[in-house]
Amino acid sequence: MKFVVAVKQVPDTAEVRIDHERGTLIRDGVPSILNPFDTYALEEALKWRDTLGGTVTVITMGPPQAEAVLTEAISMGADEGILLTDRAFAGSDTWATSHTIAEAVRKITGVDAVFCGKQAIDGDTAQTGPGIAASLDWPQVTFVGRVREMTDRSMVCERYVETGIQVLRVTLPAVITVLKDANVPRIPSLRGKMRARTFKPVAWGALDLGLTPGETGLEGSPTKVVTTATPEARAGGSIHRGTPGELASIMADLLLGREGTR
Amino acid sequence: MDYMLSEDLMAIRDICAEIAAKHIRPVRAQLDEENRFPREIMGVLAQSDLFTIYIPEAYGGTGMGSLALCVATEELSRACGGIAVSYAANALGAMPILLFGTEEQKQKFLPPLASGEKLCAFALTESEAGSDAAGIKTRAVRDGDHYVLNGTKQWITNGGEAQIYTVIAMTDPTRGARGATAFIVEEGTPGFTYGKKEDKMGIRASSTRELVFEDCRVPAENLISREGMGFMVAMKTLDNSRPGVAAQAIGIAQGALDEALVYASGRRQFGQRIDSFQGIQFMLADMATSIEAARALTYSVARMIDAGKGRFEKESAMAKVFASDVAMKVTTDAVQILGGYGYMKEYPVEKMMRDAKITQIYEGTNQIQRTVIASALIRETAAGKR
Structure with a gap:
């Protein structure tokens, strides 16, 4: 089997502060890490490679220093790493990024499945995985909590959605986006x-990749960020004590906007 | 202190630290409480190639040697002495094969140990043969192309969990230590069963169990070295493995110091942090200094072993004695610094104190180590080497 895992280098958001005046993230001095959700995608691909045989190729798009996340994936057991890097890619939104990664998947040829994390912790869009599938015109299964089985023709995925679990059989090649429920990522080996x-x-x-400026980078990106803002902090709420009956009455008053009796 | 570790050794330490953080610390108290062997964690260690480091590349290992094993054992012990010994005991079990095995034995038994598919154990001790290893009663009698083993081994680390055992038995009881012979016995060999599982004071995540041999027929090709060489095989094995016990002791001590430092910086009495009191500061300083001294000695011995030059039984014994005594002292002091909290199971230091004690006892008590050291000193003096 030939698996591709699309990964992203992101700022460690646990370390990121917000510039409230500009409404932007202060990225200076913030360490870069492999997007945590991508580690579940990588583990899932490695697991199935270990079971069925084949290779796992990791792809990332970014500046030259994004090589670090490929190196990390190699230490966890990935076979190959491809860095998509070019000034022409700068400013790509999720549309252009998806298209660029899809072209790389085409160039690899013979890929059976692309694994992506659910979303990246910096942008939180969850669009790149589906975008890769759309660009390749392959079927996609998002929010996969478990891959039940896989053959060279299809895989059966459990898709965790608000209403429950959908069990879907998808023909290969396909793209899936993986949740952290799927596995426990392995620790790098010696x-x-x-x-x-x-x-x-x-x-x-x-x-x-045979891409023209209109297909990638800023020019190939329809998204325009007009403004960003930090939501106002919510008020602290209130704590009430009493018997279940008293509390029910207080809650009813609050919900109905009535003046409380106490 | 910077020990100028190679990139490979630093990688080993980082991997062990990550395993400790993600897989060991969250469960160590529970495994200790339940006296439960960490099978899943052995799987994680295997997947990270940690069983490869003491096995040569020709047999599926990475051949990193004694210092690498010390670095790994120390870092794992920093989180849990019981889990770490379950790991390190594999190297002890494999040592007779590594040192004295035939090419066929190495080809057959080492690759599954390197991959972690099988675990290993070393079986010397009996109820009446501890420090006096020459007093073992387990018999091995040649019968055609087999040896028939009868007897019981006691307190065997990884007993019941390992699939490959290196066992010392008497082939000629009239010759004392020179009548002992080493064998490889595989789990499932008819006549080989497991006996009592011990309920221990510390290292409770590790398995310590009796091995029972009743007319157990072991193929003659599983004999290690020659008949009568068993005592020599055992002693050389222990000379090589003792830095591992020292590393375990250093790791336990380091873990206790880590806890004491964090606690002392957060705990306030008389309106100030307790690490601002000189009484606590002196304890912390002595703990850190003794750990560093133990580590420096142990790493030096491990480097001596890896260099493959000369005898090292004296230095190996020194490292084991010193580091294990340090571990007992440091863990006891850590409990003292944590005070009442240190005595409670909610904090990890009481377990570290229980775990530390065994390092003064097993793989040769510290009293036996001192006789080893003294004998070497006297011998060297007599030979004019001092």
Whole structure:
């Protein structure tokens, strides 16, 4: 089997502060990490490769330093890493990013499945995975909490949605986005770390993928950020004590906007 | 202190630290309470290639050697001494094969140990043969192309969990220590069963169990070295493994110091942090200094072993004695610094104190180690080497 995992280098949001005046993130001095949701996608691909045989190729799009997340994936057991890096990619929104990654998947050829994390913790859009599928014109299953089975023709996924669990069989090739319920990501192995030390990713730019400026980067991105704002902090709420009967009466008063009796 | 560890050794330490944080610390108290073997964690260690480090590349390992094993054992012990010994005891069990095994034995038994598919254990101790290893009663009698084993081994670490055992038995009881022979016995061999599972003071996540041999027929090809070499095999095995016990002790001590430092910085009495009191500061300083001294000694011995030059039984014994005594002292002091909280099971230091005690006892009591050290000193003096 030939699996691809699309990963993203993101700022460690636990360390990010907000510039309230500008409404932007202060990224200076914030460490970059492999998007945590992508580790579940990677583990799922590695797990099925270990079971069925084949290879796992990790792809990321970003500046040259994004190589670090590929190296991390190699230390966890990925076989290959491809870095999509080019000034022409700068400013890509999720549409352009999806299209660019999809072109890379096409260029690899013979891919059976693309695994993505549910979403990235910086943008939180959850659009890139579905975008890759749309661009490739492959079926997609989002929010996968468990991959039940896989053959060279199809896989059966459990899709965790608000109303319950949907069990879907999807023909391959396909794209899935993975939830953290799916697995416990493995810890890097010693051999993986030894390999990662000398690892150099394949680097592809816009020309390698046959992309024109209108298809990627700022020009290929229909999204325009007009403004960003921080939501106002909510009020603290109130705590009431009493018997269940008293509390029910207080809650009814509050919900109906009535003056409380106490 | 910077020990100039290679990138490989730092990678091993980082991997162990991550496993400790994600898989060991969350469950160590529960495994201790339930006296339960950490099978899942052994799987995690295997997946991270940690069982490869003491096995040569030719047999599926990464051949990193003694210092690497010390670094791994120390970092795992920092989180849990019981889980760490369940790991390190595999190296002890494999040591007779590594040191004295035939090419065929290595090809057969080492690859599944390197992958972690099988676990290993070393079986020397009996109820009446502890420090006096020459007093073992388990018999092995040649019968055609087999040896028939009868007897009971006691307090075997990884007993009941391992699939490959290296067992010392008497082939000629009239010759004392020179009548002992080492064998490889596989789980499932007819006549080989497990006896009592021990309920221990510390390292309770590890399995300690009796091995019972009743007319157990072991193929002659599983004999290690030659008949009569068993005592030599056992002693050389222990010389090589003792830095591992020292590393375990250092890790336990370091874990206790870590806890004491965090507690002392947060605990306030008389209106100030207790780490502002000189009485506590001196304790912390002595704890850290003794740990560093133990580590420096142990790493030096491990480097000596890896260099493959000369004898090291004296230095190996010194590391084990010193580090284990440090561990007992440091963990006791950590409990003292945490005071009443330290004595309670909600905090990990009482477990560390219980775990530390065994390092002064097993793989040769500290009294036996001192006789090893003294014998070497006297021998060296007599030979004019001092």
